[in-house]
Amino acid sequence: MKTAASKSTAKLTQDQRILHVLNRLGFGARPGDVERVKAIGVDKYIEQQLSPDKIDDAASEAKLQNLETLRMPTAELYEKYPQPGQLLKQLQKRNDLPADLAVARDNRVKGGANAAGAKTAKTGDAVSSEMQTSTDPNAKPSNPAADQNPLNNPQYRQAIMAYFKENNLRPAQFLTGELQMSRILRAVYSERQLQEVMVDFWTNHFNVYAAKGADRWLLTSYDRDTIRPHTLGKFYDLLLADAQSPAMLFYLDNFQSVSPNAQPPQQRPGAARGPLANLRMSNNPQQQRPQQQQQRRGINENYARELMELHTLGVDG
Structure with a gap:
């Protein structure tokens, strides 16, 4: 006795069956795809798709040639696509900070987007600056965070952009942009x-959230070295590779997990620090905590919780 599903499948024409396969196994039919599948047969097409390494994909790879970040190791990405604040710190540490950039850095808060509206009342004024602002219907609300944002200073932005151009550097936003373009092209x-x-x-x-600290630099390797090699393999292998990937270790804070009794490693005198040593990890609360609080650190359970609830068993077990 035929099931409802088998009856429905039996009603499909050959072209409809091919379109169904192209829609389910891929992103839909392109011009000529139906004819190509018809020539080799649906079963053969499915067999080919299950072995992607055996498929010639030169045309797709040619489209990706200009996306140079896809082939760069993480250390090189950080060197060529630096975060401006960390770049300034490294230049100053090496005594290589240009004078004009140093001036722009020192004055970077002055002239911010809302600096003009951040005036305080003079001594003896009867009305506070907050009340003055509230009586002006055209006044914009004060935004202290924006006032202190260096990127709201045009001179600072121009100095940074000029330095990037002179030294063949590019903003870190290009990393996620090229990764997104590669996904669309593929x-x-x-x-x-x-x-x-x-x-x-x-x-x-x-x-993994691209806007969280270091993950902007780690996602390219995450896509290339963690996800892609395991897409059609064993789930266990993918799960293990994901757990060990720098992007996931940082995103779900597992890099903070240590034994409560562990002693911090001591850097050898004169040991060289890698290009990622000063990578911005502003989401790491350990860096802002007092020493006595850091000593109480231990196992971070964030990744363990996500591993159980989202990556494997689910909230209902």
């Missing part, structure tokens, strides 16, 4: 359609 042009669908699926399953 979805459109890659012959390894099933692999791209699974990359999208697993990237969403093992989500």
